[in-house]
Amino acid sequence: MTDSTTAPPSKSSAGQPSSGANGRVVTGESIRLEGVVKRYRGQTKPAVAQLDLEIDAGDIVAFVGPSGCGKTTTLKMINRLIEPTEGRIYIGGRDVTAENPDKLRQSIGYVIQSGGLFPHWSVSKNIGTIPRILKWDKKRIAERTEYLMDLVGLDAATFADRLPKDMSGGQQQRVGVARALAADPPVLLMDEPFGAVDPITRARLQDKLIAIQHELGKTIVIVTHDFEEATKLGDKVLILSEGGHIEQFAPPEEILANPASPFVEEFVGSGATLAHLTLTRVRDVEIRQVVTARVGEGSGTVVNRARAAGEDWLVVVDEHGRPRAWPSIAEVSAKPEVSDYLDPRLPVVAQSSTLNDALDSMLATSQGGVLVTDGRGAVIGALNIASVMEAIRGQLADVRDDDHVGYLDHTEGSAPVDTPVIAAEDESSAADTADEPSAER
């Protein structure tokens, strides 16, 4: 990836990057909604009845809530794609309800599901959309485009001239994020950005967003239907009920530990255990060191290196340290030098990935381990399934009901009740199979 010296200096209207409360770089701006109301014409009830909300500069905030509660309406009022009926919205202390809406939208990044790219424009032309409107010179646009493609993990030489239709959904979504960041806006609004991609790609895009956020420190508001996604991405989660009513606005840990209302408890409901697992990141678990080898190195040398470290496997990396394959020493020994083979099914997660993501990745690739990479995609170690399971078991034990009596605590004879039927085929299917021979074991 490009190092930061080749990136155009960050020039958000927030001024110089500052350091947030948690020591992170902040180039984003705060967002404040004051008495915001939205009444759509012809509707008896307001979509958003009365909303007061303050989002800190440099935070990611996830909006969740049942369908129709006003998430998208609220998001689109921030960049005035939807005009508030009443109230004021401030970005970095500036009252944006009084600004020219077109100018405002040029200064706020906006990402929608599937990227929303212009289909007949190449990737680079798509990314340069706002800088062209802002009349940046060609050289500056070209440099910015290259930097952003690198930031979102797309090789400029391969993708700059491609049309969106010739890319995967996840790649298109990365272009959507690069385009939204083109003019270095302090605020990024995202409406269900990862809704249309498969779970593994989704986890990778979420990790990429977290890495970008750590590097740039924008203020990001994201609408999602997925509470697990909200807990993974959000520094804070906003739970709304009908009419844009705030049920709770707090860090995910706090929502899980102290749901503010029965509504929140029910909304979080069955997803709570899963969400607890989402709170544990790969970086919270001890990762194993791996032996790496560069493409083109002599096989004898790298096999000796692996043996000396007591490893049967080694990770082949490119010149940036990014993993390409994870062969055994027997496989490496079969060729004179380390091959440039790129394994399309390599299980890889980021440090910001959740234990769920790590497990998903292992299951999807049928591997017993997963490689762990840093924010720039370079390999830093591996996790095996046993350590993930151990951490998950610890998490589940923490959230399990304290009153639960386990097998070892049980006093013999104190539960003289019939065994309940917890799971069984329904009668019709049981009848259907009654005459069939029983399967061999």
Ligand SMILES: Nc1ncnc2c1ncn2[C@@H]1O[C@H](COP(=O)(O)OP(=O)(O)OP(=O)(O)O)[C@@H](O)[C@H]1O
């Ligand atoms: N253009 C419109 N005209 C009239 N009513 C609308 C309009 N757009 C949204 N609404 C209504 O406003 C309310 C809030 O809609 P909004 O799209 O903000 O909800 P949401 O929480 O984003 O929903 P979802 O999760 O289903 O996307 C809903 O009752 C919806 O039917």
